Each structure stands twice: as structure tokens, then as C-alpha cells.
Amino acid sequence: MNTIEKDRAYLVQCYTTDPVVFTHGKGVCLYDENGKEYLDFSGQFSSDSLGHGNEEMIQAITDQMRKITNVTSCFPTEERASLAEKMVAITPDGLDYVMFGCTGSDANEFALKAAKYYQGGGKIISFRRGFHGSTAGSAAATGKSETIQESASISELLPGGFVHSAAPYCYRCDFGRTQGECGMECLHYLEQTILQEGGEKVAAIITEPVFAAGGVIVPPKGFLKGVRELCDKYHILLIFDEVVTGLGQTGTMFACEYEGVTPDILVTGKALTSGYIPGSAVVMRREIGEAMSKISLHGHTHSCYPLAMRAALKNIEIIERDNLVENSRIVGDYLHQKLLELKNEFPEIGDVRGRGLLQGFELTDQENGKDKWTLGQILYKTMLENGLVTELESRKNLGNVVVVLHPALIVTEQDIDRAAAVIRDSLKACQ
Numbered sequence: 001m002n003t004i005e006k007d008r009a010y011l012v013q014c015y016t017t018d019p020v021v022f023t024h025g026k027g028v029c030l031y032d033e034n035g036k037e038y039l040d041f042s043g044q045f046s047s048d049s050l051g052h053g054n055e056e057m058i059q060a061i062t063d064q065m066r067k068i069t070n071v072t073s074c075f076p077t078e079e080r081a082s083l084a085e086k087m088v089a090i091t092p093d094g095l096d097y098v099m100f101g102c103t104g105s106d107a108n109e110f111a112l113k114a115a116k117y118y119q120g121g122g123k124i125i126s127f128r129r130g131f132h133g134s135t136a137g138s139a140a141a142t143g144k145s146e147t148i149q150e151s152a153s154i155s156e157l158l159p160g161g162f163v164h165s166a167a168p169y170c171y172r173c174d175f176g177r178t179q180g181e182c183g184m185e186c187l188h189y190l191e192q193t194i195l196q197e198g199g200e201k202v203a204a205i206i207t208e209p210v211f212a213a214g215g216v217i218v219p220p221k222g223f224l225k226g227v228r229e230l231c232d233k234y235h236i237l238l239i240f241d242e243v244v245t246g247l248g249q250t251g252t253m254f255a256c257e258y259e260g261v262t263p264d265i266l267v268t269g270k271a272l273t274s275g276y277i278p279g280s281a282v283v284m285r286r287e288i289g290e291a292m293s294k295i296s297l298h299g300h301t302h303s304c305y306p307l308a309m310r311a312a313l314k315n316i317e318i319i320e321r322d323n324l325v326e327n328s329r330i331v332g333d334y335l336h337q338k339l340l341e342l343k344n345e346f347p348e349i350g351d352v353r354g355r356g357l358l359q360g361f362e363l364t365d366q367e368n369g370k371d372k373w374t375l376g377q378i379l380y381k382t383m384l385e386n387g388l389v390t391e392l393e394s395r396k397n398l399g400n401v402v403v404v405l406h407p408a409l410i411v412t413e414q415d416i417d418r419a420a421a422v423i424r425d426s427l428k429a430c431q
């Protein structure tokens with residue numbers, strides 16, 4: 001059996017796997033078994049800041065392995081103390097206490113627990129196109145319908161007390177309004193939802209500052225500020241899930257800086273360690289952290305895994321030293337412009353959205369006889385065959401097909417030109 005056959009024979013195929021076996025990577029490129037080169041514009045589910053095969057990361061993790069690899073969260077290490085200090089330094093003022101985890105899902109799980117505990121219970125409001133993870137609480141907060149919610153039997157695992165409000169999705173406004181003339185109806189609806197759930201009885205609102213997996217939905221200016229104001233008005237905690245947007249991905253260290261809105265709890269994961277060792281972090285207001293310090297109701301064996309702590313420290317050091325947040329802003333703008341040019345050329349592209357290096361284009365409903373669902377699948381496969389790895393977000397119950405492009409922060413304008421050429425050729429081939 002070859003690798004793909006063996007994989008299919010023995011592994012639960014929860015993900016729709018692609019027929020490509022990557023064997024190594026360098027920078028923004030991946031290579032398959034036959035030595036074929038691919039530009040990785042998927043960021044591997046947005047977890048890749050520094051690109052593949054970064055020698056400094058490999059060295060730091062190797063050194064850490066020799067120093068100490070495995071101690072449980074019961075023992076402080078120099079690495080976790082230093083990373084906690086660093087997380088407080090790089091997140092907005094007012095966020096002073098840190099908890100570490102292994103994945104974005106368990107970090108969100110902690111954030112939800114902390115909010116509920118601090119508030120003495122209460123509902124959690126999230127948004128319909130948001131994604132927060134695949135553990136019970138984080139999946140319940142996920143508004144973007146996932147298999148776990150769609151399956152009657154599995155959804156019994158989801159806790160109650162989660163309510164989903166309308167996402168600020170201007171391209172397909174839930175209220176049929178046009179951007180700029182809508183009076184931010186989604187915010188009014190959110191306030192109605194809060195009131196419906198008892199106002200101050202709501203514990204927290206959780207949202208991504210840019211809805212990544214829901215189709216790179218960038219809220220209109222003023223939306224996040226409006227959410228903050230509603231939280232203050234009704235004494236609700238605000239949780240920003242920056243698991244995708246954190247660490248420079250959208251052109252600022254954290255996406256919440258764009259509008260100057262500070263949450264009470266900020267969650268980060270994925271690119272925290274640039275994907276070299278899985279790790280996540282929750283940074284919160286001191287009072288919330290101190291309340292959670294009094295109880296022992298959260299933690300995994302490897303919550304403060306020294307290798308992850310070291311990987312995150314080195315990752316942040318490189319991001320700061322090499323001005324990669326600025327690169328994300330500048331090259332991200334360039335990518336956005338290139339996608340707008342493609343939109344002018346191809347009627348199949350209906351909208352181009354994004355901030356920094358988190359960008360996406362949405363396919364129009366019907367063009368040249370091919371429905372957008374089929375086109376999305378064919379386009380994704382054609383781009384892959386042509387050497388460009390992307391992420392496809394396509395769900396009929398959400399009504400959108402979005403090609404997500406999220407290259408590593410080290411990407412250059414030349415890489416963007418190469419990727420744009422592949423998208424152009426692939427779109428032509430699909431026509």
C-alpha cells in the first residue's frame with residue numbers, strides 16, 4: 001500500500017483529505033513525494049507564521065528538548081513564566097494574567113469557563129458564522145454549523161446556554177441591507193438578543209475580530225466598538241477569539257488593535273507557536289485570572305508544555321525582530337490588490353475581503369452554468385494541482401463559498417505574484 005492507501009485503510013477520515021503527501025517544507029513552500037513544489041497559502045489552517053523548516057525554531061525546540069521536555073502544569077518553568085510575562089507585554093493594556101493550553105479549542109473552553117465562573121453563570125452569546133473549536137463548549141459557541149451540531153446524536157454532547165446572533169456579514173447581510181446605509185442593524189439585533197436573554201444575565205459574548213472560517217468576514221468599522229459598548233452597558237464579558245487573527249496575521253499584533261477595542265479575555269493559539277509545537281494562550285483581566293486561580297477546574301497534562309512555551313517565545317522574538325507584523329500589513333495589502341484585479345477579470349469572484357495576510361475571495365452565485373459549490377471544489381483542486389495550497393470554506397447552510405488565502409508572515413510580493421498567476425490560470429481552466 002502506498003501512503004494514501006494506508007492512511008485511508010487505517011485512519012478515521014474526519015477531514016476531507018487531499019491526494020497529496022507532503023514530505024518536507026521550506027519557507028512558504030511545501031514539497032510532495034515526487035519533489036513537486038507547492039506555494040503554501042493555507043498557512044495550514046492559519047497556524048503558520050514563520051514558514052516551514054525555520055532553522056531558528058528547530059534549534060530552539062531542540063535545545064529545549066535537551067534542557068527539559070516533560071513537566072506537568074504543576075511545576076513552574078522558566079519558559080512558561082517568561083512566556084506569560086511576554087504575552088502580557090504584547091497584548092493590549094488591561095490584560096494581565098495568562099493561562100496556557102494545547103489547542104485553540106481548549107483555550108476557548110477555558111475562556112468560557114472563566115467567564116461563567118467570574119460572572120456566576122449566565123448565557124454565552126456568539127455569532128452564527130463564527131468558529132471557536134471542536135470541544136463541547138467551543139463547538140457550542142461555534143455558530144458556523146459543523147457536523148457536530150448537524151448530527152442529532154453527537155450534538156447531545158453540546159452544553160446548553162449558547163445563543164447565536166447575526167454576524168456582521170455585509171456582503172450577504174442577514175437583514176438584506178446595504179453596507180453604509182444599514183445603521184448597523186446587526187448591532188441592534190445583538191442588543192435585542194441580549195435583552196431577550198435577560199440583559200445582565202448574559203455572562204459573555206465571544207467573537208472573532210475577523211470571522212476566519214466563516215469566510216473571512218471583516219466586520220464593518222464600528223462593529224467591535226459597538227459590541228464592547230453593549231458589553232459594558234449590560235456588564236457582560238467580551239471574549240475575543242484571536243486563535244486565527246493573533247500574532248500579526250491581520251497586520252497588527254492582535255486584530256482588536258485595529259479598532260482599539262480591548263476585550264476582557266483574549267484567546268490565541270495556532271500561530272502562537274507557528275505550528276512547530278501545538279500551543280495556545282488565554283490572556284485576561286487580572287480579576288478574572290485571580291478568580292480562576294482559586295479553583296482547580298481546568299488544565300491538561302501538557303497545558304504548559306515546555307516545548308510549546310519555548311516555541312512561542314522564539315516565534316514572538318523572530319516576529320518582533322524581523323518586523324513581520326509590518327510585512328503582514330504591507331504584503332497583505334499587496335495580496336488584497338492582486339485579488340481585486342482578479343475580481344475585475346473574473347465574474348466568478350463576487351467579493352474580496354481581508355485584512356493583513358488573512359484574505360479571501362467569495363464566489364458569485366451562478367456563472368457560466370457552473371454552480372458555485374461545484375466551481376469552488378474544482379477551483380480548489382485545480383489550484384492544488386497547479387502548485388498552490390489554499391483553504392476552501394464552502395457550506396450550503398451558510399450560503400457561501402470562499403477561497404481563503406493565509407500565507408505565512410514571511411511571504412514576499414514575488415510569492416504573491418506567483419500565487420495570483422496560479423489563481424488566474426486555474427480560474428481560466430475552470431471556465
Ligand SMILES: Cc1ncc(COP(=O)(O)O)c(C=O)c1O
Pocket residue numbers: 045103104105106108131132133134208212213241242243244269270
Ligand atoms: C477562530 C478559531 N478559534 C478556535 C479554533 C480551534 O482551534 P484548534 O483547531 O487549535 O482547536 C479555530 C480552528 O480553526 C479557529 O479558527
